[in-house]
Amino acid sequence: MPSTDRHTIIIGGGVIGVCCAYYLAKRGARVTVLERDQVGKAASFGNAGSITPDHPPINKPGRVRQALKSLFHPLNPLYVAPKPDPALARWLWIFSRTCTERHLEHAMAALTPLGKTTRRLFDELIENEKLKCYFRGDGYYEVYLTERGWESAREEAAMVSRFGFHPEVISGGALREREPALNDGVAGGVFHPEAASVNPYQFVLEMAQRSESHGAQFLTGSEVTALRAGGEVWSVETRSGEVLESTSVVLAGGAYSVPLLRKLGIDFPLQPAKGYHRDCTPAAGGPELLRHACVLGENMVFCTPMDGFVRFAGTLEFSGVNHEIRRPRLEQITKASARYLNTAANAVIQSEWCGLRPCLPDGLPAVGPLARFPGLFVATGHAMMGLTLGPVTGKLAAECLLDGQPSLDISAFRPDRF
Ligand SMILES: Cc1cc2nc3c(=O)[nH]c(=O)nc-3n(C[C@H](O)[C@H](O)[C@H](O)COP(=O)(O)OP(=O)(O)OC[C@H]3O[C@@H](n4cnc5c(N)ncnc54)[C@H](O)[C@@H]3O)c2cc1C
Known part of the structure; x- marks a missing residue:
């Protein structure tokens, strides 16, 4: 089939779907994005905005x-709701089997080329497409109150250094010189110079706009309810009964991807992991809340200065697909920041939000074709790395669909590996 006759339908207008649209459309492919709601309003809307190329998966020894302890502590940053759920039980079983040194090495070896490429792609996008998304390429600080926490961060820094990243171990005093908002309780931390940050919603909107200018079409309010393969043509049905045809389909539905795969007979072990944010500004006349992006290590809270506010984001809650804001968990984010920042009392809450990270049990995303269904490309499961890995995922999807093979090894991310 001539490439001009080829048409790709992308299901989902989050950061992954939009990045796929951009890299396909930029290469001249015909692209239609079907988004059931509005572009960028799900997990991609309110994440911490951190681009973290050296971030290991959560699957680690210990x-x-x-996680077991957290079953009994609903305010723990990592929380698993204790309820009978066979899909969650299967997820936890695979998760527990992959919390090993060996798997961590495998995951880091697989993720590192993607992390390094995506960081370069962010620079290219900002430079060439002039994206207005509050990009800052000045790294982030991971900070700890306890010697034990700092020690595990130093071990992790040594581990990621072996993969060619350059984390810098810093004492509490030196940290306070660089970031005056950190209080005297901070024992030490690690600086991650390869990291960057953006306003994530602005990034998605800008990428969608650039995709459109390269010819991609966005249909919002279009929920895909069924997918059917027939020879070289896919039929994609929406809730309104409309049927669109394409030669390939990219499934980028984030945490909501499971029902469509189930209709194809695929048992995909994806679980939503809810996270929350609070956006804050300083009280009138008060000092600025924070100069640099920081992670409050023991509490797993990301604090990212954005355009005119600081976003405090965190928690990992396995409680199924729901958007209920559990206030005590949200409060934990504020309480944690008060333990590390001497400016916390000065923070005025401007907005609150929760969103669902799409998480696979081995901590790796699913990026690749499904052998049983030619023309179907899966791009989801990016967990806490979806913004970071958005550009490289989009580039890889375009390479697989237009060239037949990717420029990086994606065998570890096969969607049918479970
Ligand atoms: C609190 C929090 C902090 C985070 N911080 C970071 C961070 O600092 N850095 C980072 O890299 N990542 C971070 N993440 C993770 C990141 O937000 C996600 O990995 C990423 O947004 C996933 O993008 P996505 O496009 O796969 O999913 P989404 O953004 O959820 O988009 C999926 C889209 O698909 C649409 N959709 C679903 N099903 C259908 C259907 N059947 N038909 C049509 N449309 C459909 C949905 O409406 C949605 O718009 C964080 C997440 C949270 C919750």
Whole structure:
């Protein structure tokens, strides 16, 4: 089939779907994005905005013990709701089996080329497409109150250094010189110079606009309810009964991707992991809240200065697909910031939000074709790395669909690996 006759339908207008649209359309492919709501309004809207190329997956030795403890502590940053749910039980079983040194090495080896490429792609996008998304390429600080926490961060820094990243171990005093908002309780931390940050919603909107200018079409309010393969043509049905045809389909539905795959007979072990944010500004006349992006290590709270506010984001709550804001969990984000920042009392809450990260149990995303269904490309499961890995995922999807093979090894991300 001539490439001009080829048409790709992308399901989902989050950061992953929009990045796929951009890289396909930029290469001249015909692209239609179907988004059931509005572009960028799900998980991609309110995340911490951090681009973290050296971030390891949460699957690490010791995590199982931590997760088990959290069953009984609903305010723990990592929380698993204790309820009978066979899909969650299967997820936890695979998760527990992959919390090993060996798997961590495998995951880092697989993710590192994507992390390095995506960081370069962000620079290219900002430079060439002049994206207005409050991009800052000045890294972030991971900070700890306890010697034990700092020690585990130093171990992790040594581990990621072996993969060619350059984390810098810093004492509490030196941290306070660089970031005056950190209080005397901070024992030490690690600086991640390869990291960057953006306003994530602005990034998605800008990428959608650039995709459109390269010819991509966005249909919002279009929920895909069924997918059917027939020879070289896919039929994609929406809730209004409309049927669109395409030669390929990219499934980028984030945490909501499971029902469509189930209709194709695929048991995909994806679980939503809810996270929250609070956006804050300083009280009138008060000092600025924070100069640099920081992670409050023991509490897993990301604090990112954006355009005119600081976003405090965190928690990982496995409680199924729901958008209920559990206030005590949200409060934990504010309480944590008061333990690390001497400016916390000066923070005025401007908005609150929750969103669902799409998480696979081995901590790796699913990026690749499904062998049983030619023309179907899965791009989801990016967990806490979806913004970070958006550009490289889009580039890889375009390479697979237009060239037949990707420029990076994506075998570890096969969607049918479970
Ligand atoms: C609190 C929090 C902090 C985070 N911080 C970071 C961070 O600092 N850095 C980072 O890299 N990542 C971070 N993440 C993770 C990141 O937000 C996600 O990995 C990423 O947004 C996932 O993008 P996505 O496009 O796959 O999913 P989404 O953004 O959820 O988009 C999926 C889209 O698909 C649409 N859709 C679903 N099903 C259908 C259908 N059947 N038909 C049509 N449309 C459909 C949905 O409406 C939605 O718009 C964070 C997440 C949270 C919750």
